[in-house]
Amino acid sequence: MKLSDKIAAHPAHRPFYTFEFFPPRTDQGFDNLLTRISRLSNLDPIAISVTWGAGGSTKDRSLDLAGITQADYGIDTILHLTCTNMVPGLVDDALRTAKARGIQNILALRGDPPRGQEHWTPIDSRFSHGVDLVKYIRSSPEFSPHFCIGVAAYPEGHPDNQTDDDVNFDVLKEKVEAGADFIVTQLFYDADRFLHWLERVRREGISVPIIPGVMPIPTYSSFLRVVNLCRIQVPPSIMIDLEPIRHDDQLVKEYGIRLAVDIILKVTGNGDIRGVHFCTLNLEKSVQLVLERLKWAGGSPTTRNKLIADSPVPLPPISELVVTPTTATSDAAAALTSKTTVEIEPPGRGEINNAATWDDFPNGRFGDYKSPAFGAQDQWGGLGLSVHPVHPDWGNPATAEELTDLFLRHLDSKAASTPFSSSPLSAESQTILHQLKALTRGGLWTVCSQPAVDTLPSTDENFGWGPRDGYVSQKAFIEFFCTEEVVDKIEKKIRLSGGGSVHYFAANLQGDFRTNVPEDARNAVTWGVFPGKEIVQTTIIERESFLTWKEEAFSIWTEWASFYPPGSDQRTMLDEVRRTRWLMSVLHHNFKNPGALWDFLVDFYS
Incomplete structure (x- = not known):
């Protein structure tokens, strides 16, 4: 009717x-x-x-x-x-x-x-x-x-x-x-x-x-x-x-x-x-x-x-x-x-994402992929991060070096966003700014990360979430675009010296997928302990959610390239990046050592 x-x-x-x-x-x-x-x-x-x-x-x-x-x-x-x-x-x-x-x-x-x-x-x-x-x-x-x-x-x-x-x-x-x-x-x-x-x-x-x-x-x-x-x-x-x-x-x-x-x-x-x-x-x-x-x-x-x-x-x-x-x-x-941009909290903070609470809270891209609210959208149906018109802060990159410069300017708060990050760098990620910039200069274009935290009060200004009188912890992880050569090197280092403490996912546009995570395993990387409650896990990294995000991530490269005429330097370069780069996520389970992940990746610093 x-x-x-x-x-x-x-x-x-x-x-x-x-x-x-x-x-x-x-x-x-x-x-x-x-x-x-x-x-x-x-x-x-x-x-x-x-x-x-x-x-x-x-x-x-x-x-x-x-x-x-x-x-x-x-x-x-x-x-x-x-x-x-x-x-x-x-x-x-x-x-x-x-x-x-x-x-x-x-x-x-x-x-x-x-x-x-x-x-x-x-x-x-x-x-x-x-x-x-x-x-x-x-x-x-x-x-x-x-x-x-x-x-x-x-x-x-x-x-x-x-x-x-x-x-x-x-x-x-x-x-x-x-x-x-x-x-x-x-x-x-x-x-x-x-x-x-x-x-x-x-x-x-x-x-x-x-x-x-x-x-x-x-x-x-x-x-x-x-x-x-x-x-x-x-x-x-x-x-x-x-x-x-x-x-x-x-x-x-x-x-x-x-x-x-x-x-x-x-x-x-x-x-x-x-x-x-x-x-x-x-x-x-x-x-x-x-x-x-x-x-x-x-x-x-x-x-x-x-x-x-x-x-x-x-x-x-x-x-x-x-x-x-x-x-x-x-x-x-x-x-x-004052109509300025409000910083959006990093993925998972304050968003309870286990199956028992599907009816209670949004379930973003780091939540349980089985939830109906997984990957929550805006009111009119946008798919979350979307390029829209090319932002003036992004310039018109025509080389990989100019792309690296864009990601660095975002880390330095000189660009308010990138096509993959709709807001400035969070206060939490500012604590690992040196490592993020070093990896980006080395050609690992970082799009998401968090530092390790061992049992901080839930009221902590940078890392806290959930009810008062609780404690929160989190494992360090980082997600970036890189060449296949980098994927090969990280895989080899994990085999030789990861000691079972480092997990990764990697995928490209063509559908090639690599991981050392068991098929049904789920890595809870942010959790909290609160009076009278079961342990609450708010950020989950697992196979299905990574692959779902991978599809969107490479579609953003496609969308970005489409802003430029066929044959232009910008479109040619962005199309090449889309075809040849991999999306990779690396997680270190030793949250007791805040430098564990960054020490493991030190070979890729520039």
Whole structure:
């Protein structure tokens, strides 16, 4: 059924909600997500949405997931569809497949910006913006009668244009006039700012239903990542509240639930907003708890006043969750207020990734590959690290030496990012800066690392995470791109002098794979011990997750090269790197000796 028709027929006194999922990267995660969706369907969402990877990179999995939820679970499905960076014909193929599977709702998005410079546009030139996709569907006798079309809106301004409100409103109005039936907003955390934006939207004559995007904060690091990617403005009061609990996932999660309830009550209090869109990150517990506290679960009739009147215990202020006194100032709050880049915590910190807690926390690329949330994405379905337009800090490298210089400038904080690292070097990695620079100068382009730590307090400023009164430890590892010759030398040294303490994974574009790790072994490289809890493992390095990341890592080289015309020095060099380099991860198990890994790799220093 078309979402616009469902909303029109929905009882005015009964709030509705939609759930957003992304297609997991592994078959095991996909199967486990279907089980999760089956459970969440009991909450009676009006629809489920499925994201679409940049350039159609998740095409098959997105269509499969959307088709199953539509046909097998009987839930109306909204298929996200991006139009830029799509090869000619792919949009038609996706629309025809969706139609054949009974999907009637499309969320038409621009997706990643078009590739390249003014003289190089290797994409379907018909699609540069979301409005182009709306117009295309509405102009098609084949597609227009079948599909209900939604579009995205950005209450705080589009990430590419946060300064000119008039332009943003003109773009939104153009999409609606082109035939959009409903609007889904990017997530936000400032309800007052959203309501001000809503008033302006209605004054502009836009009358279609608006569904605000809501994401309960899952962990502090995931929250910062989404905030940075989407350029969301967070009220300083929220950052101040989060500061003293930022290393305790459970407290952050509880805070996020209460904050989401508070935001939803505010934005639905005027009668205009009748439902919300939950960005789930493929998790379920937070969303379920939000709906239960709202008394919306199962579609029960509830209004804001009834919720407050019926609650056996009044909803406490958000600030009451923070019970630990602190005199620390909030650098993160100051950074967000000044619109500077907030450093994203290193992989695994504060993100519990074992199977028993799949329902609780995000499961990034160092988590359990069987989790539905493995490799969590941003709201509109991006695959995590994505090149997008070539960043000015990267220059236009045409030689391996210029690539080495880029990686060194990132280590020296002279480049804010690389195509493989979306944020500056973390404070944790600053402690091994000398070793990282030495390896990079030797041609081992480092993309991820962590130092060894032996039993530090969980409140440690650089390494701490989890509840107070605990202790954390971690093993040193490093991941880099290198030549096959380097792989051979490291393998030989591990055989001769590794003593069983050094494990590695290495793979190239062609599918060649080497390791000394047993097939089913999993290396927990970050863990914590806390009062009254089992040992918590937050960073896991194992075969499947490495190979999944390897596919993405080499696709980034492909994407980067595509910004340059065929035959150019830059494209020729980047293509050569993609074909000849290996991705390698090396781990040392002796976490008692902080120099063990670096001493082992000393032969590769320059």
